[in-house]
Amino acid sequence: MAHRIAVVVLDHFAPLDLGVPGQVFVSARDADGERLYEVVTCSEGRMPVRCSAGYAVQPDHDLDVLDTAGTVLVPGIHGGRALVKGTISERLSAALRAGRNGRTRTMSICTGAFVLAAAGLLDGRRATTHWLEAARFGALFPQVKLDPDVLYVDDGDLLTSAGVAAGMDLCLHVIRRDHGSEVANRAARRCVMPPWREGGQAQYVDRPLPDGDGDGTAATRAWMLANLDTPLDLNALATHARMSVRTFTRRFREESGVSPAKWLNRQRVQHARHLLETTDLGVEEVARRAGFGTAVSLRQHLHAAVGVAPLAYRRTFRRT
Template structure:
């Protein structure tokens, strides 16, 4: 084994009865596509479980490792499940709970995809913390675990050492977010291209919750959103956006929120902050210049918004990603 492979960050997938095959398959694909400049893998993937488990798709998975594999995990990922104690009555086998809690106490990063959050909640690892899961399970899982600060609207929640995502495709977003945090945007973007998926969707982006569909007659706000993204450095008012969409401000705001889950101003600020993050990661531009090119106006405004979003200053953010890259 090559030296860098021996030192690769070890991810252990914990599979339980009722596991969702898509959720199980995403982490090996996405993290397996994360390579360094010499094309060496940056993550070592293992699959563990208490024994053979039945998937919700009608076949059986036989993990290569037992629960003791969690003792060596740098990151533990729990894919979604569609049956079993965590999603029916809030229970979890003692051996699984003990192994998960021990991994968390040892300092392993704990991650869930979709209803895998119910497993973390049943183990007590989400009490008092923000967490995400699929919106369609909100009533059941929210009722089982009222001590958790659930957010059933967003794609994923990064709470430092514990990260949780919504369902299916949001697991891809969370895996790419982790790669981006560990190794920088370039590595994450290359992994996304290898997997043929979009390289980035912000965790706070709204899930595509089942709502009445807007009219499919070209009267939506997508064209205006594209128009705004092409001129982030320019001042763009709500009235100008509504005018571009040929709607009243009231109608535009309502349709915009229906389609994105955010108000136009919230969405625009989010796009500007994320554009600033990309510039901080990928260029040597001065912070003032990054702020202007992102439409945030000044370094002071950029500092305020970046700190409110991820809790760090622009210089610290740049150092972190330059070091990680």
């Protein structure tokens, strides 16, 4: 019998997130071509739900279908109580909590994690969500061990992912966990998508740089960015800022949230990524221009930051 996955749809749902489980899980077949999963959709009161793209869908089931499901999945949302206030209806909360002992797992894609957290399912557990909503999530649900830098988190019976494509990665991960790599790879081929990305790989986030104005360390940060390819030690940075090392370190952390060394390393990784995406420079030259010195050092830092080697990163993100 096919494993039933019940997708809970709320108003303001993200359209692609809703389509992901139906596409990926239904693509999982056994050696005889039989489907291994059944995907059904439901809403509270079986009411039509509207999405952020300006149309509504009519789920086939009420929330009572969750009692028959081995997996419950909540797609992302772009508005509503869960995202704004961190609350959901009592009936939805009870339905998500009911049957947890007998259910194989509960999942979310992107900001669907807000719904699971609002039901209390993520208290004390590791989880992730889209990086753009990480600060809001942390403020609403401080009891959740949020990791906003990964593609997905498998915490046993609770699985959460970042946005859109990471939801596809999570679904493939579940297929692989249930039925092995061969079945998951066949499903990936049907969906014309890469067969595997490790969950611990970083979300690819554009991090805005701090304002360059002011009397703090902003001018020195701008100077650091202009000199990424040169050695920059703490004494040189403090001298440029006309501060003592102790004062500079304290002010820098207050303004950026991290130490000077960590901030500098992030900018060098970001610059290396930009060079890999936009140029044909060799890895050694990219390493030199980004301030890592050697290709070995670049590989170590890039892998630590985003989970892939330089050439693998270039193959994935090279702009044509």
